[in-house]
Every structure is written in C-alpha cells, then in structure tokens.
Amino acid sequence: MNKKSVKDVDLKGKRVFCRVDFNVPMKDGHVTDETRIKAALPTINYLIDQGAKVILASHLGRPKGQVVEELRLTPVAERLSTLLGRNVSKAEEAYGETVKAAVDHMDDGDVLLLENVRFYAGEEKNDPELAKAFADLADLYVNDAFGAAHRAHASTEGIAHYVPAVSGLLMEKELDVLGKALSNPERPFTAIIGGAKVKDKIEVIDNLLDKVDNLIIGGGLAFTFVKAQGHDIGKSLLEEDKIELAQSFIKKAEEKGVKFLMPVDAVVADRFAEDAEAKTVSIEEIPSEWMALDIGPETANLYSDVIQSSKLVIWNGPMGVFEMDKFAGGTRAVAEALAEANDTYSVIGGGDSAAAVEKFHFADRMSHISTGGGASLEFMEGKDLPGVVALNDK
Ligand SMILES: Nc1ncnc2c1ncn2[C@@H]1O[C@H](COP(=O)(O)OP(=O)(O)O)[C@@H](O)[C@H]1O
Numbered sequence: 001m002n003k004k005s006v007k008d009v010d011l012k013g014k015r016v017f018c019r020v021d022f023n024v025p026m027k028d029g030h031v032t033d034e035t036r037i038k039a040a041l042p043t044i045n046y047l048i049d050q051g052a053k054v055i056l057a058s059h060l061g062r063p064k065g066q067v068v069e070e071l072r073l074t075p076v077a078e079r080l081s082t083l084l085g086r087n088v089s090k091a092e093e094a095y096g097e098t099v100k101a102a103v104d105h106m107d108d109g110d111v112l113l114l115e116n117v118r119f120y121a122g123e124e125k126n127d128p129e130l131a132k133a134f135a136d137l138a139d140l141y142v143n144d145a146f147g148a149a150h151r152a153h154a155s156t157e158g159i160a161h162y163v164p165a166v167s168g169l170l171m172e173k174e175l176d177v178l179g180k181a182l183s184n185p186e187r188p189f190t191a192i193i194g195g196a197k198v199k200d201k202i203e204v205i206d207n208l209l210d211k212v213d214n215l216i217i218g219g220g221l222a223f224t225f226v227k228a229q230g231h232d233i234g235k236s237l238l239e240e241d242k243i244e245l246a247q248s249f250i251k252k253a254e255e256k257g258v259k260f261l262m263p264v265d266a267v268v269a270d271r272f273a274e275d276a277e278a279k280t281v282s283i284e285e286i287p288s289e290w291m292a293l294d295i296g297p298e299t300a301n302l303y304s305d306v307i308q309s310s311k312l313v314i315w316n317g318p319m320g321v322f323e324m325d326k327f328a329g330g331t332r333a334v335a336e337a338l339a340e341a342n343d344t345y346s347v348i349g350g351g352d353s354a355a356a357v358e359k360f361h362f363a364d365r366m367s368h369i370s371t372g373g374g375a376s377l378e379f380m381e382g383k384d385l386p387g388v389v390a391l392n393d394k
C-alpha cells in the first residue's frame with residue numbers, strides 16, 4: 001500500500017485520534033458479536049505499547065444525527081476494557097471542551113472512547129467544522145475503520161485534511177488480503193450477496209457482473225429481484241424503485257454469460273417474529289399476507305453446489321434473518337458449504353455475515369473474514385475508498 005501506516009510514524013506521547021469500526025451487533029444493551037472489537041485490538045495495543053494517548057472514535061448504528069440512548073458506545077467500552085485488560089474511559093460526547101479536558105488528563109498509554117460520532121449531523125455530511133473539532137483533539141489521525149472506509153464522513157475522511165493521517169494495522173491487512181485475492185481472481189469466481197441494505201448493495205451488483213462467473217442473491221435483497229421477475233412477494237422486503245434496475249441486472253447477467261442465481265423457494269412467516277408461524281413455499285407461491293425471511297432448502301442446496309465448485313467466493317450479507325432460529329437455515333447452509341469447500345478461497349464481508357459465521361462456529365474454516373461489508377464490496381468493485389484516499393502517501 002502506498003499510504004503511511006502507524007508503523008511509519010513516531011507515536012510516543014502523541015494524542016492519536018483513532019477511528020475504529022465498533023458498529024457491532026447489540027441486543028438489550030449487550031454486544032452480541034465482538035469480531036470488530038477484536039479486529040481493532042492489534043492497532044490499539046500497538047498504540048498503547050508505543051506510548052500514545054489513544055482516543056478512539058466510532059459510529060454505532062444509524063442514529064441520523066441525534067442522540068439515541070440505545071446507540072451509546074458505553075457497552076462497547078466495557079467489552080473493550082475486558083478484551084484489553086485495562087481501563088477504557090468513556091466520554092459522553094465526541095468533541096468539545098469536556099472531551100478536550102479529558103484528553104488533557106490522559107497519560108501515555110491511556111485509552112478513551114468517544115461517544116457515537118453519528119449523534120452529530122455533521123458526521124455523515126462530512127462537515128469541515130466537525131472534522132476540525134475532531135482534529136483539534138489530536139496530533140495524529142489513524143484510520144483503522146476498514147468497515148466504514150467507503151464512507152466520506154467527518155471522522156473517516158474529513159479529519160484527515162486537518163492533521164497528519166495514517167492507516168491502522170487492520171486497515172492495512174484488509175486492503176492487502178482483499179487486493180491479493182482480487183488482483184488475479186481464481187475461477188470460477190462467485191459472489192453471494194444478501195442482507196437487508198438493499199439500496200447500498202444493489203448498485204454493487206452492476207459492477208460485480210463484470211467480474212464474476214456466478215452471482216448468488218439471497219437475504220432481504222433477493223425479493224426485489226423475485227418481484228422483478230413478476231412474482232408476488234407478499235410483505236417481503238422490497239425496494240420498489242429498484243425493480244427496473246434489478247430487471248436490467250438479470251438481463252446483463254444473461255448477456256455476459258454470468259450465472260445469476262435467485263431463490264427457488266423461501267421460508268415465509270406470518271409476521272416478523274421468532275414465534276411467527278412459518279412454512280416453506282416455492283418462490284411463485286409466497287402468500288400475499290406473508291413475508292419471506294429465509295431462502296428455502298432447495299435454494300440452499302443449489303447455492304451450496306455452486307459454492308463447492310468455485311475457487312473464489314466472496315460472501316456479503318446473510319441469506320435470511322439468521323438471528324431467529326426459524327430463519328437461520330439458509331445462512332447456516334451457505335456457511336457450511338463454504339467451510340467444507342477446501343479448495344475454495346472464501347472471503348466473508350460485513351458485520352452481520354461475520355457474526356453469522358461466528359454464531360455457527362465456522363469462522364476458523366473461512367479463508368478471510370473481512371470486517372467490512374459495503375467497504376469490501378466497493379473495494380472489490382474497484383472503487384476508491386474515501387477513508388483510504390484521504391490518508392498521507394508514503
Ligand atoms: N429476508 C429478509 N428479510 C428481512 N431482513 C433480512 C432478510 N434476510 C436477511 N435479513 C437481515 O439482514 C441483516 C443483515 O443485513 P446487512 O447489514 O445488509 O448485512 P451485512 O452486515 O452482513 O453487510 C440481518 O440482520 C438479517 O436479519
């Protein structure tokens with residue numbers, strides 16, 4: 001990588017604003033998957049060992065510029081403290097006089113976690129004033145938030161214009177591993193796209209169609225495609241204004257000779273709940289008052305076959321609502337197929353996909369678990385990541 005890293009700079013006694021991606025799954029005020037926290041530990045420990053004052057910043061969820069009590073980073077500070085085996089102070093804000101005073105009191109090697117940066121409207125707008133306020137806290141900016149590197153926000157991009165800016169160790173590793181896998185991909189090359197961020201991911205498919213041999217669609221995302229084929233999808237997740245785009249992708253795949261795989265059956269539920277009534281139906285028979293919350297077993301078998309005959313698979317986004325046991329079968333089946341495909345280089349991307357692989361105990365059988373979903377997809381599309389571009393060149 002041609003960007004400077006933490007290894008290239010002097011850190012002793014420096015106030016370091018380190019952007020991490022602690023956007024972790026939470027339930028009832030507890031962190032339910034700590035993959036992203038653990039992934040940031042090498043950089044945090046390195047900064048501590050080098051005698052820096054470590055100011056950590058992250059977003060959590062999408063509070064849209066307002067304080068949302070459930071999205072405070074306090075539970076994350078507690079988990080981090082346990083994992084680091086040292087005290088982690090937690091600020092109630094992300095910048096300003098109180099935070100500055102807290103930073104002034106830090107000793108070398110201390111760790112302070114700022115409050116959720118997305119509580120401020122300026123964050124996602126990449127407001128220069130907010131970026132300057134962040135920069136004001138520090139002598140150096142370290143970006144280790146690979147998972148948010150595709151966002152040009154005040155704490156991921158803006159700040160880098162006001163203070164020397166380098167990459168963290170996780171950021172470096174992600175770019176290195178993904179870059180190597182993609183520079184000359186082994187074939188057949190398969191992408192599996194699922195999850196619920198339909199708007200974000202649907203655009204990615206266009207570029208992926210230029211690169212892959214097989215494109216597998218699952219999760220909530222799939223039903224805009226199922227609808228585009230003229231089937232009734234009941235109350236399943238739908239991005240109405242993307243139906244035409246979905247149709248054009250199916251056509252593009254045909255023209256390019258890319259195998260485009262969509263669900264042939266689904267597990268449907270009468271409502272979005274663990275104890276909902278559920279049944280498996282063929283994709284043409286989704287009842288109008290029901291919603292599809294997982295791919296069905298026939299689809300899972302089809303997808304598993306393609307996975308096992310691929311040499312490179314990138315997987316982003318669960319196949320169903322895997323958090324609920326009734327709708328976890330599809331995600332588990334895909335994870336298992338990947339775990340058993342010994343000859344396949346598997347790259348898992350995205351907070352929820354990584355959490356799913358962890359939940360089903362297949363994590364150590366994957367080739368690389370990326371902490372970025374959208375970020376790894378955009379990187380694989382060949383797009384520049386603003387959070388990386390903004391860093392200082394070597
Ligand atoms: N059929 C579906 N309907 C609604 N939500 C779904 C469906 N399939 C998957 N999901 C949800 O998608 C979420 C993950 O989506 P996303 O954030 O896009 O994935 P990732 O974090 O892996 O990039 C999970 O919480 C899961 O419950």
Ligand SMILES: O=C(OP(=O)(O)O)[C@H](O)COP(=O)(O)O
Binds near residue numbers: 374
């Ligand atoms: O969870 C994240 O993205 P991902 O779900 O694509 O992995 C990142 O923290 C970015 O979050 P965002 O998509 O709300 O900007």
